[in-house]
Amino acid sequence: xxxxxxxxxxxxxxxxxxxxxxxxxVLLTPDLRIAGxxxxxxxxxxxxxxxxxxxxxxxxxxxxxxxxxxxxVRQVKASLEKARDTRQRDHLAMVRFSVPAESDGPDPVFEExxxxxTHTPILNARGEVVWLLQHTTxxxxxxxxxxxxxxxxxxxxxxxxxxxxxxxxxxxxxxEDNRRLAEERKxxxxxxxxxxxFVAVLAGPDHIVEFxxxxxxxxxxxxxxxxxxxxEALPEVVGQGYLDMLDxxxxxxxxxxxxxxxxxxxxxPGEEPEDAYVDFNYQPIRDADGAIIGVFVQGHDVTExxxxxxxxxxxxxxxxxxxxxxxxxxxxxxxxxxRSHADPRTFAEGFQARLLALSHTHDxxxxxxxxxxxxxxxxxxxxxxxxxxxxxLNGLPVALGPAAALSLGMIFHELATNAAKYGALSxxxxxxxxxxxxxxxxxxxxxxxxxxLDGPPVAPPKRRGFGSRLIERNVRHDLAGEVKLDYAxxxxxxxxxxxxxxxxxx
Amino acid sequence: MSAPLTGRRVLVVxxxxxxxxxxxxxxxxxxxxxVGPAANIDDGLxxxxxxxxxxxxxxxxxxxxxxxxxxxEALKARGVPxxxxTGYGEGGLPDEWRGQATIQKPFTxxxxxxALMKAMGVADV
Numbered sequence: 001x002x003x004x005x006x007x008x009x010x011x012x013x014x015x016x017x018x019x020x021x022x023x024x025x026v027l028l029t030p031d032l033r034i035a036g037x038x039x040x041x042x043x044x045x046x047x048x049x050x051x052x053x054x055x056x057x058x059x060x061x062x063x064x065x066x067x068x069x070x071x072x073v074r075q076v077k078a079s080l081e082k083a084r085d086t087r088q089r090d091h092l093a094m095v096r097f098s099v100p101a102e103s104d105g106p107d108p109v110f111e112e113x114x115x116x117x118t119h120t121p122i123l124n125a126r127g128e129v130v131w132l133l134q135h136t137t138x139x140x141x142x143x144x145x146x147x148x149x150x151x152x153x154x155x156x157x158x159x160x161x162x163x164x165x166x167x168x169x170x171x172x173x174x175x176e177d178n179r180r181l182a183e184e185r186k187x188x189x190x191x192x193x194x195x196x197x198f199v200a201v202l203a204g205p206d207h208i209v210e211f212x213x214x215x216x217x218x219x220x221x222x223x224x225x226x227x228x229x230x231x232e233a234l235p236e237v238v239g240q241g242y243l244d245m246l247d248x249x250x251x252x253x254x255x256x257x258x259x260x261x262x263x264x265x266x267x268x269p270g271e272e273p274e275d276a277y278v279d280f281n282y283q284p285i286r287d288a289d290g291a292i293i294g295v296f297v298q299g300h301d302v303t304e305x306x307x308x309x310x311x312x313x314x315x316x317x318x319x320x321x322x323x324x325x326x327x328x329x330x331x332x333x334x335x336x337x338x339r340s341h342a343d344p345r346t347f348a349e350g351f352q353a354r355l356l357a358l359s360h361t362h363d364x365x366x367x368x369x370x371x372x373x374x375x376x377x378x379x380x381x382x383x384x385x386x387x388x389x390x391x392x393l394n395g396l397p398v399a400l401g402p403a404a405a406l407s408l409g410m411i412f413h414e415l416a417t418n419a420a421k422y423g424a425l426s427x428x429x430x431x432x433x434x435x436x437x438x439x440x441x442x443x444x445x446x447x448x449x450x451x452x453l454d455g456p457p458v459a460p461p462k463r464r465g466f467g468s469r470l471i472e473r474n475v476r477h478d479l480a481g482e483v484k485l486d487y488a489x490x491x492x493x494x495x496x497x498x499x500x501x502x503x504x505x506x
Numbered sequence: 507m508s509a510p511l512t513g514r515r516v517l518v519v520x521x522x523x524x525x526x527x528x529x530x531x532x533x534x535x536x537x538x539x540x541v542g543p544a545a546n547i548d549d550g551l552x553x554x555x556x557x558x559x560x561x562x563x564x565x566x567x568x569x570x571x572x573x574x575x576x577x578x579e580a581l582k583a584r585g586v587p588x589x590x591x592t593g594y595g596e597g598g599l600p601d602e603w604r605g606q607a608t609i610q611k612p613f614t615x616x617x618x619x620x621a622l623m624k625a626m627g628v629a630d631v
Contacts (some may be wrong), residue, residue, distance in 0.1 A: 317594060321568060324593025325522060328611040332528035339531075407523075470524070477523035477545045 028132040030084055031058045032077070038167030044138060044253060046100050064110030066099035072097050076117065078179065083119035084129050090127065092117040093171030094139065113140040162192045198278075200232055200297040201285070207246050209233055219276065219301050221267025236266045236273050238405045249282045249295050257284040258299075260306050275304040330355065354413060357382060361409030365402050373405040374398070375446075379434060382412035386425045391416075395436035398446060404498065414467040415450055415494060423492050444500040446481075452491040460487040510628040511619065512537035515627055517563035518551040519543065519577060521570045525611070529564055531592075532615045546570045550577045554586070563588035564609075564618070567598060578603065587625035588624070589618075 018025060024041035026034060032269050034052050042049060047063060052060045058077060063069035075095050082092040094116055101111035115136050120132040189211070192199045198216035200209060206229040217223070223232035231243060240263060245256045258280050264273035280299030284292045341347035360381050364373040375398040383391040400408065416425070424430030436448040452458075461468070468485060471494070475483040481498035516538045520526040526543035533540045541560060544550035547569055554563065554577050563581055565574045567590050574590070581588050592598045593611040607625040610619050 317598075321593040325525070328528070328593070328613070329522060329524045329614040332524040335528055335531060336524075410524075463558040469527070473523040473527060477526060477543065478521070480545070 015471050024136045024138070026057070026134045026136075028057055028080065028134065032080060032132070032446075034060060041136075044099065046102070061097070061099065063096075064100075064108075064112075066098055066110065066112065068096060069098065075179075079117065080132055080134070083121050084132055087121050087123065087127070087129055089121070090119045091174055092119075094143075113138055114143045115139060130249065171359050182488050185305065195298075197298055197300045201294060202246065202297060203294040205247075205250055206231070207243075207250070210294070215298075215301070220265055220276070234265070234489065236264060240264065245282060246295055249284055250292055253284045253286075253292050255284065260302055275303070276301060277303045326358075329358070333358075336470075340466050350417075353417065354410070356407070357409055357413035361406050364409075365405055370402050372399045372401050374407070375400055375436065376404060376450075378409050379412055383416045383432070383434075386416060390425060390430065391432045391434065393434050395434075395448075396438070398436065398438060398500070400500070404479060404500065407474045408498075411471050411474055414471055418467050419452055419455075419492070422456075423458070424452035425441050427455050430455035438500065446496070446498045446500055448496045448498070450494040450496075455491055457489050458487050459489070508620035510626075511622060514538045514622075514626075515541050515559055515583075516622070517541040517544070517550070517553055517560050517586075517588075519547075519563065519569055519574060520566040521545050521568075522566075525566075529618070532618050533564075535615065536619055544569075547574065547576060548571045550574070551580060553583070554580045560584070560586045562586065562622055564622075565590050567592040567594065575600075575603070578606075587627070589621040589625050 002129050019038045021038055021100075022040055023038075024044045025038045026041050027036040033054060033056050035054075037045075037047075037049065037052065047060070057080075058073050063072040072095060075092065076097065079090045079092045082088075083477050092115070094114055096112060097115050098110040098112045100108045103109040109387075116139050117137075118135045119242075120133045120135070121129045122133060124130045144383060192211070193213045195213055196215060198219050199211070199213040200216050201211040202208060203210045209225045209227065217225075220234060223233065230246065231238050237243070242263065248254065249256055258278070260277045261280060263278055265276055267275045278299050279302050280297065283296045283298075285294040285296050287293045301448075324394055334351055337351045337354065341350055350457050361373065363379060364377055364381075367373075376393055376395065378400070379393055380388070383393075419425040419430075419432060424432055431453045433451045433453065434448065436446060438444050438446055471485065472483055475481045475496060475498065479498050481496060484495045486493045486495075514537075516533050518526055518529050518533070518540050520529060520543050523543075523545070526545075530543065530588075541558070542550070544553050550565075550569065560581070563577075563586060565577060565588055567574050567631070571604055578588060578590075585611040587607075589607045589609055590599065590603070591609045591611060591613065599606065599608065607621040609621045
């Protein structure tokens, strides 16, 4: 650490000057190891350079075994760390620190001394702390002089004041108070910073952001706002009523609060403002005289809760709508079935069979969370009661939306029931072939044919029953499709074309 | 008892065919002539404005995911009385349509008749 300074033609070795100074100096690394010390320091601490270089300062000097030693070490260490972390010079007006005294025996003897210390950070070109310089003054004699003078004469107050016993004591007190306040302030700030709710401190009539915590920055989209008036920090909020409320709190001192209050925040530059809902509180901050100097803002982002409540209300409305519609459908099935059954027993049978067909399609849909159901699965269920070997299903998998699934479930039920009563499935040899395909992939249309073979001769019905009316109406009305029912004498057939790209309402 | 409704032409807008069939059955039993039924808003709007005579209408509030109010506006402009049918309950109607004759799903024949007569301003005899 030899630095040469040029002064005219004279080259001065600063290390020599440092070493020759009567003031004790010690140079420390940022992790508080001893990097260098001048002769005065070695003298006053009664140490040799080789023994202390490279050692942690407080391993080399621990203020001895006294009761107060840990506190003394703590004070010096805190001042050094403050100088390092703030990159500002820090002063210790007075600190007790014991150093080894001359001793005859093998055990070291410690001598209590009073010091005044200045800790100076030394920065490199990038502004980083590379060294810490401790400049100490031994003020033990001064302190002792003060104490002796005071003991000898009560009238020695002037000297006492000059020598600074009181001044030193006060300085020490202030020093201690400052440290405690700084610690308290940091603890409070940490608490606010980590609070799950948002917190901001706004100063003055323009509501300048003096402090904002992590939750507040999350709420507003991580913008740099400290030091800005709120109208500048959050320009999109101007006109949403919050500034008027802040003005009101600042002027009248009346706190304001809001619940699930809508605020639109532009969380990224150039993006549209997003809706957020907040519970919040504005409280006046007063100085010692009671004058309002700012507004304390705190609250919670309750957007998720508000959204969940909205979704729940929508779901309940939709559920109610669906249940009522389903009940109306069941009512219709009951009324129409009753009209074609004079006998209550056959009515009950027919009604229940239709109800179960509807219910089964619901089961299939529930399994897929009402996203859809497979065509073959619906066909299979509605026909298996009549012997699966007699009904041949032939086609690729087709996913049906809920509305189409419910309609086709009922339609296949009517077809199968009809085939079992009057058609191919009413005779032992009869069979049913079901073939389907999907055409036009851009706007897909399902083509499905239901063909009955080897059954009894077919005659067109004298009057159209509920089953065939339901099929025709359902295909045209609910599915916007086409159906052709053909009562050919060698077997009934039905041909469907059903668009599959319609909405999935039910 | 249903004499005041005999021969009335009543438009039905309802997306569920089974429910539409029930309404038609009920209307026919009362001596009315059902018009439609329309399964969506576009068809319903066309039937409400094509100039054919209409004496009344039964309008499902939610038709294939859309609200029926454009048809209600068109009918109101023509002076055709109408009844809303809804599964949403009393709160399902926006403020401007509150007080309009309404039937709740599922409905009885008597409820349909009473609501139609209320909307048409005819007395039971």
